[in-house]
Amino acid sequence: MKxxxxxxxxxxxxxxxxxKRLAFIGDGDAISVSVAYLMHRKILxxxxxxxxxxxxxxxICGAIKRFADRERIETxxxxxxxxxxxxxxxxxxxxxxxxxxxxxxxxxxxxxVFSQRGMEAVGNKGEGMIVIADDHELDWPQYVLAEVxxxxxxxGFYIQRMASKxxxxxxxxxxxxxxxxxxxxxxxxxxxxxxSDAITDQDRLVNFYGDGRPIKIRYVRERKRVDYGMAHDDExxxxxxxxxxx
Numbered sequence: 001m002k003x004x005x006x007x008x009x010x011x012x013x014x015x016x017x018x019x020k021r022l023a024f025i026g027d028g029d030a031i032s033v034s035v036a037y038l039m040h041r042k043i044l045x046x047x048x049x050x051x052x053x054x055x056x057x058x059x060i061c062g063a064i065k066r067f068a069d070r071e072r073i074e075t076x077x078x079x080x081x082x083x084x085x086x087x088x089x090x091x092x093x094x095x096x097x098x099x100x101x102x103x104x105x106x107x108x109x110x111x112x113v114f115s116q117r118g119m120e121a122v123g124n125k126g127e128g129m130i131v132i133a134d135d136h137e138l139d140w141p142q143y144v145l146a147e148v149x150x151x152x153x154x155x156g157f158y159i160q161r162m163a164s165k166x167x168x169x170x171x172x173x174x175x176x177x178x179x180x181x182x183x184x185x186x187x188x189x190x191x192x193x194x195x196s197d198a199i200t201d202q203d204r205l206v207n208f209y210g211d212g213r214p215i216k217i218r219y220v221r222e223r224k225r226v227d228y229g230m231a232h233d234d235e236x237x238x239x240x241x242x243x244x245x246x
Contacts, residue, residue: 001029001099001179005167010034012163012181013097014047016129020094022048023121025083025114026055029099033067036076052093054081054117058222059236082218083117084205084241087196091123099131099179104140105207108132108147113204115148117196119155119186124193127160127185134165134180141177148182156190159183216240 001009006029013022014035024032032053039047053064053076061078068076081088096118101110111132118128132148133141149159165178199205208215219239 001031002168002170006031006034009167009181010038011044013129014039014044016127016183017048017095017097018046020048020126021050021092022052023089023093023096023118024051024053024055025096025098025118025121026100027053027060027097028055028057030060031097031099032076033064036068036073037071039075040071040073048095049075050093051076052089053078054087054121056080056082056218057220059220062222080219083113084199084215084218086198087117087120090120090194090196091125091192093121093126095127095129096121097129097131101209102133102141102179103144103147104133105211105213108144108151109204109206110208111144111148112151113199113208115151115184116155116199119157120193120196122186124156124186124190127183128157130182130184131167131179132182134178136165138177145180145182152184157184157186160185 010031013031032051035047036051038044055061055078058080061080064076064078079088098114098118100114103110111130115128115130130148132144134145135141152159160183162183163181165180167179169177171177205215207213217238218241221237221239223235223237225235
């Protein structure tokens with residue numbers, strides 16, 4: 001997400017999640033950090049009471065923890081987590097945010113996996129903001145958007161509102177492709193979810209990260225260094241599901 005859009009998105013998320021416990025299901029754009037910092041510096045006088053990031057990249061989780069500790073932001077924290085595993089904190093949040101793999105090659109299945117974990121985070125009793133591709137000319141974003149809406153409705157959520165084509169990205173193959181904010185909310189009477197299971201259905205995992213790119217990496221492990229903040233080729237290593245004992 002481009003810098004200007006990140007600032008606007010952070011303000012929007014803070015207002016949307018004001019006074020609530022917010023779970024980020026992945027956060028490669030660091031919107032969680034932006035929201036927490038803008039609140040901490042009193043630039044925003046509203047926002048979530050708690051921000052918890054769940055991400056499979058230990059570098060992201062570590063950076064969030066170090067930043068929160070350095071700035072003394074007690075409401076910001078992170079948990080190392082892969083969406084294929086059972087969600088660890090079912091029902092402990094009021095709303096969730098996710099900007100998942102957009103599902104161009106899997107019909108939105110990857111979006112729905114991340115969205116499912118967000119729904120579990122709120123125990124099927126809350127709201128979610130899903131960031132996905134939004135293009136009125138290309139076919140695949142329209143099909144994905146329709147599939148995500150079907151999944152939400154089938155899970156007991158409805159489409160509360162949508163902010164169309166609000167973000168741009170540094171994409172070499174399609175620099176004009178934008179994304180939207182799809183806001184969902186649980187329907188009254190939707191049964192509360194109390195447990196979570198690992199996702200093993202291979203049909204949901206095909207082309208998870210793109211055409212011919214299945215999900216193989218369980219965690220991106222951070223290699224400990226004394227000079228954090230400097231980029232190095234040897235600062236991380238992959239841990240696959242096989243290495244993790246699965």
